[in-house]
Amino acid sequence: MADELVQGMKCRLCGKLYPKEPLNFCTDDFGPLEVVYNYEAVAKTLTRSAIQSRPNTIWRYRELMPIDGEPTVGIHVGGTPLVKADRLAKALGIKELYIKNDAVNHPTLSFKDRVVAVALSKAVEFGFTTVGCASTGNLAGSVAANASAAGLESYVLIPDNLEQGKVLGAQIYGAKVVAVTGNYDQVNRLCSQIAFRYGWGFVNVNLRPFYAEGSKSMGFEIAEALGWRTPDHVVVPMAGGSLIGKIYKAFKEFELLGLLNGPVQTKMFGAQATGCNPITNTVKTEANKVRPVRNPNTIAKSLAIGDPADGFFASKLMRETGGWAEDVDDDSIIDGMKLLAETEGIFTETAGGVTLAVTKKLIEQGKINRDGSTVICITGNGLKTQEALLGHMPKLTAISPTLVDFEALVGAAPAAELADATV
Ligand SMILES: *Cc1c(COP(=O)(O)O)cnc(C)c1O
Ligand SMILES: [Zn+2]
Numbered sequence: 001m002a003d004e005l006v007q008g009m010k011c012r013l014c015g016k017l018y019p020k021e022p023l024n025f026c027t028d029d030f031g032p033l034e035v036v037y038n039y040e041a042v043a044k045t046l047t048r049s050a051i052q053s054r055p056n057t058i059w060r061y062r063e064l065m066p067i068d069g070e071p072t073v074g075i076h077v078g079g080t081p082l083v084k085a086d087r088l089a090k091a092l093g094i095k096e097l098y099i100k101n102d103a104v105n106h107p108t109l110s111f112k113d114r115v116v117a118v119a120l121s122k123a124v125e126f127g128f129t130t131v132g133c134a135s136t137g138n139l140a141g142s143v144a145a146n147a148s149a150a151g152l153e154s155y156v157l158i159p160d161n162l163e164q165g166k167v168l169g170a171q172i173y174g175a176k177v178v179a180v181t182g183n184y185d186q187v188n189r190l191c192s193q194i195a196f197r198y199g200w201g202f203v204n205v206n207l208r209p210f211y212a213e214g215s216k217s218m219g220f221e222i223a224e225a226l227g228w229r230t231p232d233h234v235v236v237p238m239a240g241g242s243l244i245g246k247i248y249k250a251f252k253e254f255e256l257l258g259l260l261n262g263p264v265q266t267k268m269f270g271a272q273a274t275g276c277n278p279i280t281n282t283v284k285t286e287a288n289k290v291r292p293v294r295n296p297n298t299i300a301k302s303l304a305i306g307d308p309a310d311g312f313f314a315s316k317l318m319r320e321t322g323g324w325a326e327d328v329d330d331d332s333i334i335d336g337m338k339l340l341a342e343t344e345g346i347f348t349e350t351a352g353g354v355t356l357a358v359t360k361k362l363i364e365q366g367k368i369n370r371d372g373s374t375v376i377c378i379t380g381n382g383l384k385t386q387e388a389l390l391g392h393m394p395k396l397t398a399i400s401p402t403l404v405d406f407e408a409l410v411g412a413a414p415a416a417e418l419a420d421a422t423v
Contacts, residue, residue: 006066007037009036011032012034014026017036020066024206032309035066039257041063043258046257051224056079058077058214064220065118065213071117072150073121074114074117074121076107077116077117082100082101082221085098085343087343088339094370094371096372097376099344099375102114103346103348103349103379107145110141110302110384114215115142115212115215116146117214118210119207120143128152130155130198131143132154133154133157133205134158134187134190134202134205136184136239136301136304138302139203140169140177141166141169141170143156143175144170144172144174145173147173147175148173148175153176155178156175156177157178158179159186160179162179162301163386165386166384185306204240208309212242212310215247216246216247216250218246219247219248220254222247229261230251230260232266232372233269233369233372233375234374234375235270235359235377236269238311238314239304239308239351241308241315242310245314247268248268251264252264268317268318268321269323269326270283270323271325271326271354271358272300272354272358273298273304274328276293276296276300277327278290278292278307278311281327282312282325284325286319293307294306299385300330301350324362327358332361333350336353336354337349337350337352337356338392339360347383348381348382349380352379356378397409
């Protein structure tokens with residue numbers, strides 16, 4: 001039954017059709033391949049009530065996920081909270097704001113578990129027993145964890161400058177973690193060579209069309225949680241530029257299937273760090289081509305892809321939906337992390353700081369309308385990028401366990417002043 005839902009793949013440039021196979025580019029023009037569904041068949045079983053009767057994971061939308069059988073990897077992924085963020089909305093001076101909080105996604109605390117669950121379920125269908133990835137950090141941990149749980153061997157290749165939390169957070173699962181001297185683009189090129197030479201399933205190389213579809217689940221969850229409607233604005237952090245496009249694709253698929261209460265009128269906004277801004281730069285300069293950034297330099301390492309695979313399509317999407325893009329420097333990223341933590345109690349990684357700081361900037365620029373509804377996508381957890389905060393928090397001075405000392409410390413001056421005085 002499920003077999004006919006996923007028809008095959010199609011080149012996004014020339015439209016050439018391909019069967020379901022571990023291949024990510026068109027052999028005629030190197031255009032990216034995208035999964036094609038039979039939406040008439042999907043509509044027969046994917047109704048609101050069917051969705052609501054299923055467990056709260058990405059698989060409740062399984063007809064729109066590119067696997068043929070039942071999922072075998074990442075069964076519990078997804079279903080993260082959409083938090084109504086009133087205190088943050090007030091701080092930003094807007095009316096209706098929500099945080100899609102993938103900082104608490106299961107099992108590795110980033111949105112990457114969504115794409116990995118789908119890619120590895122597909123890898124199992126294809127018969128791969130060894131899988132891998134090129135990673136800026138979060139994908140490393142997610143592939144390692146989900147591969148272990150599925151009994152697959154994994155190779156994880158990373159640039160050699162990643163945060164300790166990301167490196168340990170991949171090694172602990174017994175994955176073969178390989179650090180490479182060079183930036184992400186160089187790591188990615190090496191992974192392409194390895195995947196095709198050894199016949200392994202690399203989630204973001206030869207399995208990329210299937211992997212990328214997993215990101216749609218974030219869009220489905222947002223629309224469902226808002227009562228089957230889509231927000232006026234969505235702000236999305238961009239690395240390779242895939243997630244932003246897939247959230248929008250999810251909205252359009254729900255619309256096509258008649259699952260929404262109104263038409264999709266969402267404007268898509270993209271966020272990057274100024275130290276690696278190939279996509280936001282394309283949008284802001286209204287260029288037709290993405291100019292790669294040769295030497296990314298930012299604390300938002302998870303977003304540091306200088307030559308983004310989906311940068312062109314992401315830029316086009318932001319333009320066509322009436323959205324926009326911005327980038328922010330490292331100090332603003334830290335401020336963004338603090339603001340989210342202090343207003344909503346959510347500790348995000350540097351990428352989340354980027355998203356929040358960019359949102360603030362876009363509101364100040366008038367690109368995001370203060371009266372509309374806005375969803376901010378928080379995609380990773382702050383516990384993994386603690387280095388970024390070193391030196392940005394007040395130093396602790398221990399007191400003796402006496403009231404006298406406590407009052408000397410706290411009572412003598414308000415906590416905030418004290419904190420300032422000790423930096
Ligand atoms: C990978 C990643 C992204 C963006 O993913 P793309 O689909 O490559 O644009 C955003 N945030 C975090 C934390 C990530 O790890
Ligand atoms: Zn093509």
